[in-house]
Amino acid sequence: MNICVFLSAADLADRYTRPAKEFAKLIGKGGHTLVWGGSDVGLMKVVADGVQEAGGGLLGVSVEFLAAKARPGTDEMVIALDLAERKRLLLAKADAVVIMVGGTGTLDEATEILELKKHGHTEMPVVLLNTEGFYDGLKEQFRRMEDEGFLPRPLTDLVFFAEEPVGAMAYLEESRGIA
Numbered sequence: 001m002n003i004c005v006f007l008s009a010a011d012l013a014d015r016y017t018r019p020a021k022e023f024a025k026l027i028g029k030g031g032h033t034l035v036w037g038g039s040d041v042g043l044m045k046v047v048a049d050g051v052q053e054a055g056g057g058l059l060g061v062s063v064e065f066l067a068a069k070a071r072p073g074t075d076e077m078v079i080a081l082d083l084a085e086r087k088r089l090l091l092a093k094a095d096a097v098v099i100m101v102g103g104t105g106t107l108d109e110a111t112e113i114l115e116l117k118k119h120g121h122t123e124m125p126v127v128l129l130n131t132e133g134f135y136d137g138l139k140e141q142f143r144r145m146e147d148e149g150f151l152p153r154p155l156t157d158l159v160f161f162a163e164e165p166v167g168a169m170a171y172l173e174e175s176r177g178i179a
Contacts, residue, residue, distance in 0.1 A: 001030070001032045001095045001096060001173075001176050001178065002032070002033045002035050002093055002094050002095045003027055003033070003034060003035060003094065003095070003096050003098060004035040004090050004091065004094035004096065004097045004098070005023075005034060005047060005097075005098045005100055006036075006037075006090075006097065006098070006099045006100065006102060006106045006110060007036070007037075007043050007044060007047065007099075007100035007101065007102050007106055008042060008043045008044070008100070008101055008102035008103055008105075008106060009037065009039045009041050009042040009069075010042045010043060010103070011041075011042045011043075012043050012101065015131070015132050016043065016101050016131055016132065016134075017043060017046050019129070019131045019132075019164070019165050020043055020046050020047050020100055020101075020131075020165075021046060021047070021050045022165040022166075023047070023050075023098070023100070023129065023165035023169065024046070024047045024048075024049070024050025024051045024056075025050050025051075025053075025054045026054075026165055026166065026169040027050075027051045027054070027056045028050065028051045028052065028053065028054025028055045028056030029054045029055065029056075030056070030169065030178075031055070031056065032051075032056055032057070033051075033056060033057030033058070033059050034047065034051040034056060034058050035059045035061070035090055035093050035094050036048065036058075036059075036061075037062065037063075037066075037086070037090070038060025038061055038062035038066075038070045038071055038074070038077055038078075039060075039062065039066060039069045039070065039071065040069060040070065040071035040072070041069050043100070043101070044071075045071070048060075048074075052073075057075045058071070058073075058076075059074065059075055059076045059077075059078075059093060060074045060076070060077045060078070061077075061086050061089045061090050061093070062077065062078070062079050062080070062086070063079065063080045063082060063083055063085075063086045064079055064080070064081055064082070067079050083105075083108075087108075087109055087112055090109070091112075091116070091122070094124060095124060095176060096126070096127070096175065096176060097113050097124060097125070097126045097127070098126075098128075098129055098168055098172070099113075099126070099127065099129065100131065101129075101131050101132075101134045101135075107138075113126055114126065114158050114159060117153075117157075117158050117159075118151065118152060118153055118158060125160065125171065125172055125175035125176065126158065126159045127159070127160045127161075127162050127168045127171055127172060128159050128160070128161050129162050129165065129168050130162065130163055135161075139161055142155055142158075142159070143155060
């Protein structure tokens with residue numbers, strides 16, 4: 001399975017890197033491929049290192065203005081012209097999406113896949129990995145959107161909220177018929 005992970009490229013505290021490393025090992029040990037923003041810095045590097053060390057594949061999609069930070073030694077590295085093309089390519093190469101901790105770029109990517117799913121343009125599984133309650137506020141906002149009629153589909157059809165990496169992987173593998 002090609003698992004697209006949207007996440008930060010920032011250097012983060014252990015409370016965020018530890019679960020990210022755990023999920024990365026699950027990707028690699030499962031024989032899956034990480035599809036990610038291609039950067040060799042911060043949390044993106046932590047996850048790519050973990051996947052590679054555990055035997056998984058690496059498929060990066062960087063963008064021209066960040067190409068100098070692209071990870072060497074990947075199975076495939078694509079350089080997109082801009083952020084919009086990068087998102088399109090990431091999703092085109094993915095069988096599933098996991099949203100990890102991140103900033104505005106991660107939030108942009110998360111809302112893009114949920115909007116596509118809301119309108120039936122994809123049925124791939126989407127997991128929001130709520131490490132340390134990072135996305136509690138967003139989860140509450142999504143529930144309000146659902147309760148007040150802003151979502152034409154049930155929230156549970158759009159995204160699965162996982163509190164731990166093992167739960168995220170179990171959901172993905174079950175959704176894709178691997179478990």
